Amino acid sequence: MPMKQFLLRLLRRMGIYHPLQSFYRSCIFYTQRFYLRLQFKSFAGSGYTCNVCGHSYLKFKEDEPAHENAHAIRKWNVIAGYGKNIICPYCMSHARERLVLQVLKEKMDITDWHVLHLSPEKNLYTFLAQRSRVTAADIQPGFYHHITKGVEKQDATQLTYPDNTFDLMIANHVLEHIPEDEQAMREFFRVLKPGARAILQVPYSNELEDIQEQKEINDPEMQSRLFGQKDHVRVYSCNGYMKRLTNAGFEVRFVPYEHLSQWYVYAIQAQEGFFEIQKPVI
Secondary structure (H helix, E strand, O other): OOHHHHHHHHHHHHOOHHHHHHHHHHHHHHHHHHHHHHHOHHHEEEEEEOOOOOOEEOOOEEEOOOHHHHHHHHHOOOEOOOEEEEEOOOOOOEHHHHHHHHHHHHHOOOOOOEEEEEOOOHHHHHHHHOOOEEEEEEOOHHHHOOOOOOOEEOOOOOOOOOOOOEEEEEOOOOHHHOOOHHHHHHHHHHHEEEEEEEEOOOOEEOOOOOOEEOOOOOOHHHHHHHHOOOOOOEEEEHHHHHHHHHHOOOEEEEEOHHHHHHHHHHOOOOOOOEEEEEOOOO
């Protein structure tokens, strides 16, 4: 057994793998945030406004894919969270969070809703928890204990919740990781109440006619080259993604980026549209 795998197993058995990971990530986060604030100080005061922290800058930090991921992203022109004005220099919120946050603020009254938040993102979870009853869950909950200690262990393809439980569920950039994504969609549909909403943004391409995927792949290097990240198993086409959601029972409407112009000031991802997803009212 390679030394790296041996150490990982040992740390997991000792129960300190996830705490060490969280500590490491926190150190990286706060160090990067400190230097970003210094670097962008001269750009403060105008232009884009972060809807998480409220700070404004002439520009936000750009983010480009790592070398090993760039081939797939550029080949299919995948809208995957890369480009200009992605990261807020003050709080380091991401464009994909800011889009979802603005939807929650302007398009939904989530007061007292019961929300299922898979793979919870800190800024979104904080907003939700102040207004709703939130159930946070992930297949590896230890990675999210820095957000909330109450993260439950759940497999998205075999959720343990009763039918018709939640008013809203959020799984932001999750489905591209799950080999059996259609089974996960059916589970999402099952646990939502009639008329409930789902926010299920994914990386997608407008240039692909069909979804590119290999469900059985287990080769991080190849996954980076084919799908743009070492733990992705597909790149969705926009139409293919909507078809799968519809097959699971959802009503789906795509709102293109050009129709979100009132939110450009929040530095949402360029060219990213929003998938409006709802379980039909019976």
